[in-house]
Amino acid sequence: MLIVIYLIGMFDTRAPLFRQVRVGRYQQPFTLVKFRTMKPDTASVPSHLADANAITPFGKFLRRTKLDELPQLWNVLKGDMSLVGPRPGLATQVELTEARSLLGVYDVRPGITGLAQIKGIDMSTPQLLAKVDRTMLTTLSVPQYFSYIFKTVSGAGAGDAVSK
Template sequence: MNSPLIRLLDVVFAIMGLCLLWPVMLIVYFIGRLDSDSPIFSQTRVGKQGKAFTLYKFRTMAVSTESVATHMVDAQSVTKLGGFLRKTKLDELPQLVNVVKGEMSFVGPRPCLFNQTELIEERQKHNVDRVLPGITGLAQVNGIDMSDPQKLAVIDAQMIKVFSLGLYFRLIIATAIGKGAGDRIQ
């Protein structure tokens, strides 16, 4: 997962995505302005080797929503636009910037919050923290969220162990066609 080829593919695909999808991102941004004064959501997340980075997404929840793992958030926090963005995964598009910056990969374990200490410890135990976090991964396409830190860390470690160029493309394609539900909301 830490290969120069994967990094090159990440950068090429992210730049292509930004170039091709900027009109969609612009539309989502302006529609988001009607929903909230700050349509871009940024949050400090745990990156490779525990290093902090700022993750970018389109806002899907009310500004007043508590900064906790998604599975701990009340469904009423999700805005109408946010529900659509989450379902279509358009909320993830700003993470292409994180990929270009080298803070994330297209494929890797989803970055968690620093207050998710049990997940951080499990990932350290399984050496999952040694790779870049990703926009998607094996857990995501199989509907496994962060509500079970032990199970998630094991699946993340399994993905790293069997990682290949073929798996990289399969997970990206599976995500693009809508496989997996992402993090569940209560």
């Protein structure tokens, strides 16, 4: 499936993989890998600040199905991320970084999915996001861990919001 998406992405954007430096465990930077959903010349900003017109037709499909997240399995294998945890933000998202730091959210690896994603909370509300991340970390159990994965795969949450 990864190869098929990659090949379709070559026709869609000519650069199917997207790499972006994100804030990881202990606030250490790492390079996150995803399938590209926006035009290659789109500014490197949080999704909720990006222009919705920058999303390609194939990118809309990838976002809706959450298939754009599949390359992050490489980040999981490398140890930069976990399957479940707080979504990694950008270093430029100072308010989010500060709120998460105060709540100890950076004591764990960021994740591909988590409670905030299931609830549809994106990075446009940094204080709320940090609180939900902390709640997830303090209440996380093995059954919840797998339920977050199952809910994400089955379509819970809206994905990353973009500007209209």
